[in-house]
Amino acid sequence: MASLCSDHSFKFLLILLALNSYINFSSAGRQIAPQTNTEFIRTSCTSTSYPKLCFESLSTHASLIQTSPQLLAHAALNVTLSSAKSTSAMMVTLSKSHGLQPREVEAMQDCVEELSDTIDELRKSISEMDQINGSNFGLMINDIQTWVSAALTDESTCSDGFGGKNMNGNVKTAVRTKIVTIAHLTSNALALVNNYASLHG
Numbered sequence: 001m002a003s004l005c006s007d008h009s010f011k012f013l014l015i016l017l018a019l020n021s022y023i024n025f026s027s028a029g030r031q032i033a034p035q036t037n038t039e040f041i042r043t044s045c046t047s048t049s050y051p052k053l054c055f056e057s058l059s060t061h062a063s064l065i066q067t068s069p070q071l072l073a074h075a076a077l078n079v080t081l082s083s084a085k086s087t088s089a090m091m092v093t094l095s096k097s098h099g100l101q102p103r104e105v106e107a108m109q110d111c112v113e114e115l116s117d118t119i120d121e122l123r124k125s126i127s128e129m130d131q132i133n134g135s136n137f138g139l140m141i142n143d144i145q146t147w148v149s150a151a152l153t154d155e156s157t158c159s160d161g162f163g164g165k166n167m168n169g170n171v172k173t174a175v176r177t178k179i180v181t182i183a184h185l186t187s188n189a190l191a192l193v194n195n196y197a198s199l200h201g
């Protein structure tokens with residue numbers, strides 16, 4: 001029995017060694033992160049609505065995320081927050097630029113308000129993600145799911161404000177493109193949070 005056991009252990013060790021050299025081989029020449037981390041992100045991203053954006057926005061954080069569903073969800077919230085912050089700053093600048101119609105300025109200011117709610121909701125989510133533990137898991141993940149869903153609603157309200165026919169085409173396109181990206185990042189983050197939540201049954 002004991003020899004059978006150690007025989008198994010030996011095979012396991014061989015497989016580990018083989019895997020290890022495979023990983024070293026396939027990551028040779030890559031500067032980014034071990035293949036397994038990037039593959040984990042690619043696979044997890046297939047459960048989101050925008051897998052390409054998901055992978056592109058998160059693979060640069062592969063070495064931090066490793067193969068942790070919690071860190072993946074956390075990183076997705078981080079990426080969404082920084083995108084919302086930079087878009088908000090851009091819109092504040094845009095709303096002060098000359099040549100905008102009053103209704104465009106107004107839509108822009110409404111959007112900045114919606115984005116500020118989004119930023120607040122993402123910040124709260126990230127803060128709870130940092131505090132999550134075995135005993136508060138259900139409560140905190142529930143908060144996070146609620147806030148990230150609310151952020152998604154705020155973004156679509158902002159985007160709707162730019163839907164009118166009487167908006168300048170260029171401004172409309174520029175703003176909507178940014179907002180759509182944030183909404184897609186948020187949707188992906190929510191999917192990854194839900195995925196992490198489901199692992200705890």
Ligand SMILES: *[C@@H]1O[C@H](CO)[C@@H](O)[C@H](O)[C@H]1NC(C)=O
Pocket residue numbers: 061064065071072074075078
């Ligand atoms: C999220 O952002 C915070 C603050 O910038 C950083 O300390 C943390 O490492 C990031 N976490 C992940 C998983 O990206």
Ligand SMILES: *[C@@H]1O[C@H](CO)[C@@H](O)[C@H](O)[C@H]1NC(C)=O
Pocket residue numbers: 131132133134135136
């Ligand atoms: C879990 O986190 C809460 C704060 O959110 C803290 O009060 C509690 O002591 C922590 N529990 C464990 C088991 O770490």
